[in-house]
Amino acid sequence: MDGTPIQFDGAVVRPRRDEYPDLTRAAVLDAARQLFAERGFFQAKVQEIAKLSRVSQATVYAQCGGKQGLLRSLMDNWTQSPMVRQSEQECLSSDDPALVMRTLTDAYLRIIEEWGDVVQVIIDVAPHDEESRAVLDTAQQRHNLSLAAICRHLEDIGALREEVDAERATQIITYYYGIDGLLRTRKVFGWSFERSNEWLSVQASTAVLASAS
The missing domain is CATH 1.10.10.60 (Homeodomain-like)
Incomplete structure (x- = not known):
C-alpha cells in the first residue's frame, strides 16, 4: 500500500x-x-x-519533543479530553442551577480521578522550570475559560447570589476547585476524592448560588 x-x-x-x-x-x-x-x-x-x-x-x-513535549502533550490530553468538552456542554444546556453545579463538580471529580497524577506532576514541576510553568499556565487558562462560560450561563439564568456576578463566581469556584482543589483537599483532610468533592461542592454552591438546595 x-x-x-x-x-x-x-x-x-x-x-x-x-x-x-x-x-x-x-x-x-x-x-x-x-x-x-x-x-x-x-x-x-x-x-x-x-x-x-x-x-x-x-x-x-x-x-x-522530549520530556517537555511529553508534559505538554499530557496536559493537552487532560484539558482537551472529550470528558471536559461534554461536561461543559451539559452545563450550558441546563437551566437548573443545582444540576449545572452538580454536573460541574462531578466533572471535577472525574477529571481528577483520571488525570490527577498528571495534574500533580505539572504543579510540582512548574515552580522549578520555565517551560513547565508555561504548561501549567496553559492548563489554568483553559480551565478558566471553560469555567467562565459556565458562570456566565449561571448569571444569564438568574442563578447567582445578588452580590455575585459571573466574574466573581468564576473566582470563587476557582478558589475551591481550580485544577487541583480536590488534590489539595484530600491532602489536607485525608479524605477520599469523593468525600472531598462532596465538601467542596457544598462550599462552592453555597457561595455562588442564590439557592443552593
Missing part, C-alpha cells in the same frame, strides 16, 4: 502503517506518564521512557 486510504464496506480505512505513528506516540506518552508519576519529572530520563515504550530515544524526541 502507498498510504492512500482505502474503501471497505463503504467506509474509509487507513492503512495499518499509517496508524504506527499514533500508536507509537500513545505508547511513549503512557510510559512518560508512568515514570513521571513514579519517579518525578526531573528524575525520569528520556532513555528510560524510550526503553519502557520500546522505541529509540530519537523517536521520543522526534515524536513528542
